[in-house]
Amino acid sequence: MNHPVAIVGAGVSGLICGVVFAERGYRATIFAKEIAQQTTSGAAAALWFPYDVEPAGKVIPWALETFRVLVDLAHDFESGVSMIELRQFSRSQEIQIPDWAIPLAACRLSAVATAEPARRGGCRRAGGSQGKRLDTARRLQHFISGFVLNVPLMDTTIYLDYLAMRFLKAGGEINANVCFEQLEEIDQQFDLVINCAGIGARELVHDFDLEPHRGQVAIVPKIKDVSYAVVCDDAPLMYAIPRRNDCVFGGTNDLSDDFAADPATTARIVAECSRSLKIDKPNVLAERVGLRPYRKSGVRLERAHLVDGRTVVHSYGHGGSGFTLSWGCAREVVDLARL
């Protein structure tokens, strides 16, 4: 085919759009200010779970499509994708299992021992020995309700490089340190432009519907006996996500543009995660900050035209779910580009 396409952005959205176009025979070139690990995507915990994104009617189908791709990728060790047991808790109220989670075999955790999946007909119980489960129940007993399901986890330290390599292998080209003030600056040889600029779209296309939902995490060493992810969305937001070589402790979600890590916030995150897991406070290996590109009117995934008449497909505003929606959105971007 050899149709040239320019993709702005090398976070998870831009890289996956790049892979999908390049593997379908397009001559795909990525242009980006920052690449992979340096982007917001590089700061993410990167668990599959719809969170802090609108509108639900579109988000859930994109998320479920992405889920299926990620389940396949989890068979490839090199991808950095694996399946993990997610234990989603509440400290304050009876948690509802979302409708979309029921076909994925989500299972309520009992209120007494919140880490113990309730034994109900048709509910597939998460793995682990009885001894381990009781240990977990003791650890997490201050949560009042929860549910469990198996979801894909993308270890960003591996996955983003895997995507970049897969894109390059398919014939793609990456140009780093390129910052556009407007999309019309892109070379005229590209008559198709894909905008995956994340929060950068605020300035790039003057979209002031975008809000930076700042997230800070602490990277700590692997924690003995914690092989499942623990998430509690009640304030204070708390999650502990074990990866292949370390563990991500989170988190925060504040309206802010501040990229600097705040040491007091890191201390608060580590204290809350350690309290929840009933472990001694671990050393902090690194702190990361990213700006979730939340868009008040919902993800912008649409075909439009630049001032000079060229076709552009926008795909940004994925909020706290860029990884969760990525393959579903990229497939729709390609469909829109081919109209």
Ligand SMILES: Cc1cc2nc3c(=O)[nH]c(=O)nc-3n(C[C@H](O)[C@H](O)[C@H](O)COP(=O)(O)OP(=O)(O)OC[C@H]3O[C@@H](n4cnc5c(N)ncnc54)[C@H](O)[C@@H]3O)c2cc1C
């Ligand atoms: C702490 C934290 C935890 C998270 N956890 C999860 C999670 O568990 N699961 C999940 O699904 N999501 C999670 N997210 C959200 C997820 O990280 C984002 O939705 C996702 O990274 C957005 O990806 P993106 O590719 O659209 O944007 P980004 O990763 O921000 O990439 C944008 C790209 O565009 C480039 N760019 C921007 N402006 C310009 C310009 N003018 N010129 C050239 N290049 C430009 C940037 O350099 C960059 O390459 C989390 C986010 C944070 C901060």
